Amino acid sequence: MSETSPTVAAAEIARLAGVTRATVSNWRRRHTDFPAPASGGTETRPVFDLGEVQEWLRGHGVQSADSPVQRLRSLLRSEVDPETVPALMGQIGDDSSPVHSAVSAAIGAVGIKQTLDVLAERGLDAVPSTGVYPTDSPVAALMADLLAASAAPPPSSVLDPACGSGTLLIEAARIGATTLAGQDSLPVQAARTATLLRSELPAVSVDIRTGDSLLADAFPGDKFDAVMANPPYAQRDWGADRLALDLRWEYSVPPRGESELAWVQHAISHLHPGGTAAVLLPPAVASRTSGRRIRMELVRAGALRAVVALPPGASTPRQIGLQIWILRRPDRATADDSILFADAARLPNRGDTQPDWQVLADRLTGSWRSFDHGDTEAATVADLTAVVRVTDILDDDVDLTPARRVRAAVDTGSVASSAHAAVALLGEHLAELRDTAVTLEVWPAGSGTSLRTATVSDLERGGAVRIVSTPTEPAGSDAPARPVLSARDILSGRGPTGLSGPGVQVSAELIREGDVLVSRFRDDHGAAQGARVAEGDDVGAVPGAGVIVFRTDPDRMDPWFFAGFVGSPDNSAAMVGATTIRLDPSRLRIPNVHPADQKPYAEAFRRLHRLRVAAVQTADAAQRAADLIGTGLTSGALEPPVKEE
Incomplete structure (x- = not known):
C-alpha cells in the first residue's frame, strides 16, 4: 500500500458531486482554483488529491455525494495493488489500517456483497476475461x-x-x-x-x-x-x-x-x-x-x-x-x-x-x-x-x-382456418406470378451483334465498379446481432437467413442499398452464379462467406445492368476450379455500353429477378398450404372434399 494521499480520477469526482464527467471537465477549464493534477496519473487520465477535491467542492457550494463506498473506491485505487485484494478480502473485520476501516464502513453502509463487488472491481483491473460472463x-x-x-x-x-x-x-x-x-x-x-x-x-x-x-x-x-x-x-x-x-x-x-x-x-x-x-x-x-x-x-x-x-x-x-x-x-x-x-x-x-x-x-x-x-x-x-x-x-x-x-402440437380448432388462409395466400402469389410473367411476354428479336466487353479488373481501374473488401474478424461480446446474407440465400432468391453472434467471424462492412450481391459459388445444379441488387432486407446485413459485394458508380454503371450480365454465359470463363466451382470476380466481363443505353437492359434484368422471387414465394406458399392440408387430414381437423355426382 502507498503512503501517498488518496487520489481520484474525473469519473470518481463526477460520482462524488453527482454530476457528469463533462461538468468536471468544464470546472477544470473555467475555474483557475480547481485542484492541479496529482502524481500517478497520465495526461489523458489525470488524477487529483481527494482531500483537495472535497475542499474545492465545499468551497464552491457543491454538495458532495461522498459515501463509504466512494471513499473505499478512492482508497483502493490509490493505495491498493490489485494483486493484494484477495488477501484484503480475507481480512474483513480487521481495522488496522485506513483501507481496512474503509472496508468495514462500506459493509456497514451497503452490506457484504456490494462491498465485495467494489473490492473485486479493483482486484479484476487489467485481468483478461475473454469468454467469461457473469451468471444472471x-x-x-x-x-x-x-x-x-x-x-x-x-x-x-x-x-x-x-x-x-x-x-x-x-x-x-x-x-x-x-x-x-x-x-x-x-x-x-x-x-x-x-x-x-x-x-x-x-x-x-x-x-x-x-x-x-x-x-x-x-x-x-x-x-x-x-x-x-x-x-x-x-x-x-x-x-x-x-x-x-x-x-x-x-x-x-x-x-x-x-x-x-x-x-x-x-x-x-x-x-x-x-x-x-x-x-x-x-x-x-x-x-x-x-x-x-x-x-x-x-x-x-x-x-x-x-x-x-x-x-x-x-x-x-x-x-x-x-x-x-x-x-x-x-x-x-x-x-x-x-x-x-x-x-x-x-x-x-x-x-x-x-x-x-x-x-x-x-x-x-x-x-x-x-x-x-x-x-x-x-x-x-x-x-x-x-x-x-x-x-x-x-x-x-x-x-x-x-x-x-420441438414441434407445435396440432390445434384442430385452428388447422382448418390456417389451411384456408394458406390457400388464399397461395392464390395471391399465383396472381403475382402471373402478373409478373405478363410483363415478360414480348421480346423483340436482337441483331445478333456481340457487345464489346471489359473485365471487372478494367472497370475497377476506371472507377466504374469497386469490389468491396469484406475481411472478417470475430464479433465482440457486445456486438449487436445482425442479419447475415449467405451465398445460398442469393442462389435461392431469399433474404438474409443467418444471424451474427459473439465470436462468429463477420465482416465490418455492411451491405448498402444498390450494392450488387453475387454468389461466389455455382448452385447445386451447376447453373451460373446468382446475382441481385441489394434492396429491402439486404440493406444493413452482413455479407456472409461466399458473397461478393460490388459497388458501382451509378452514373457510369447501372447496378441492375451489371448484375444481369454477371450471370451471362460469356462469363463462364470467370468460373474456376475442378471440384468446387467458384467465381473469380476480376475475370468477369461486362459490356461497354453508354449509361443511357444500359437502362432498358437494367429494367429487363430487374423484371427477371422479380419473376424468380415470385416463383420462390409461390413455391413456398404452395408447400405451406400442402403441409397444412396434409396435417389437417391426418389429424382429423379436415376431411377430404366429397365429389358431387
Missing part, C-alpha cells in the same frame, strides 16, 4: 430449480468448478445444499466467493479453492450430489494437448475447439452415480461438427437428459440464446431411451429484452419434473417441449438444438 440471477435460480425438480433427492453437496462471484452456489444453498465447493482460476474471484458464502451462510460448509479446474483440478476424485457451472466459452488454451490422456474424458477426447465439452465431462466426472449437473453453454455446442462424437456418446450413455434453450437476452451475452444442459452420471446398465428438449424462445415476455421469468421457470421446471419422473406425456407441452427418442437423435449430425426438435 434469474438464470442461476432457474438452474437451481431444475436440480430441485429432479427425481433424484435434493442435492446436499454441490460443486461449481468455475464459481466466479458465487451466484450459482448461493442458489444451491437456497434449494437445501449444505456442502458447497467451488474453484476459480482467478484468486480474487475465489476469495470473493469464499468470503461471501461464509458471511451469508454460516451454517453451510464452504470449500473454495484457486486454480484452473481443467488443468489443475482442486478436487481430484471427489464426488458431489450435483454440479452447477457457467464455464468459460471458446477457450483456446484450455490444455487440449496436455490433457489428451485425462481420465475425465469418458465420452471421447475433446477436440481443441470444444473446450465447453471438456467442461461438460469434467462436471460429470465429479458426480455421484445418479447425480445431476446443470451447465450453461452457448448454443453452438449443440451442433458443431467437431463435437459430434462426444454428443453421440453422451446421448448413447444416457448422460444427457435435457437441453433447455433460453431466449436471446435472457442472460449475458445477450445477443445469443444460451442453453442449459442437464446431465446425469448413469447409475445403471440400461440407458434412458429419450431426451427432453425445451425451446423457450417463444414464451411471453414483459415487452423488453427480458422474458417473463416467472412463466418461464414454472413451465420449464414443471416439464422437466414430469419428464424426470417418467411422465413423458405431461412433459410434452405444445410449442415448448418435446420428448425425443435417442434413436431419432443419433443421426449423422447428432444436432441437439432444441428448436429442431
